[in-house]
């Protein structure tokens with residue numbers, strides 16, 4: 302089920318959309334309390350499992366969860382805060398999927414669409430809200446994934462779901478099963494590997510893991526039950542006008558930072574030219590020590606106006622989490 306923004310949050314989003322656009326909107330949202338609460342609500346809804354690999358992550362710290370834009374913001378900025386386009390995702394899947402376009406038909410879907418497609422068939426991978434994950438994917442002890450549907454196979458490729466296991470141990474399926482066997486008999490307190498078929502051992506180990514994880518999930522969700530109402534009350538105390546004001550102030554700060562960065566580049570370049578144009582030394586003078594020219598700033602692939610970012614603010618909940626999470630898709 303999709304997590305929705307609160308009504309008051311939707312008004313804030315609309316007011317900020319009016320006030321700023323493009324990267325200024327994204328930048329404001331990434332540092333906002335709205336995103337903070339929304340992620341926590343997704344944690345509850347998804348029971349602390351990644352929307353793509355379904356791995357359980359035993360934490361409600363925002364830093365350990367990324368907000369996934371199923372249709373990525375690079376191609377579909379119009380859906381950046383469309384609740385149906387959002388879910389929480391683990392770091393590994395987030396990095397692997399990155400800016401991959403999962404809208405069909407490929408290779409050139411229309412990125413100017415105004416309405417978020419609501420049909421599962423329009424997506425090349427199992428959609429976190431429109432598809433049944435288990436209908437497309439199987440996983441063995443949360444490490445090796447298999448699929449026999451087109452969407453599932455595409456998800457294996459897009460999110461590199463088996464990369465983690467392969468990286469960790471250079472595993473093939475048989476090596477993995479051998480490890481699961483050892484783990485299972487150690488867990489039940491019997492070091493002797495009983496004559497039991499591999500598939501049965503794997504299934505039993507998976508249920509051991511399930512039981513352990515469900516206990517941890519219940520404990521974490523009990524904590525969220527107190528945090529979420531507090532964040533919702535906080536949202537109710539904010540106003541759309543104040544949100545727009547904050548977004549405009551942030552945008553102005555970013556312009557100032559960009560200007561200052563441009564001036565710094567100009568100064569460094571001038572100094573370099575001055576050194577390069579100094580007259581040659583007399584042949585009788587002692588040889589000049591080899592001094593490398595001052596290093597010019599490395600060209601950035603990011604737009605210059607987002608070179609300087611404000612310091613992250615304390616998280617609304619734990620007081621130690623950061624909200625800005627560059628690299629989220």
Ligand SMILES: [Zn+2]
Pocket residue numbers: 351352353354355356390391392393394395
């Ligand atoms: Zn994942």
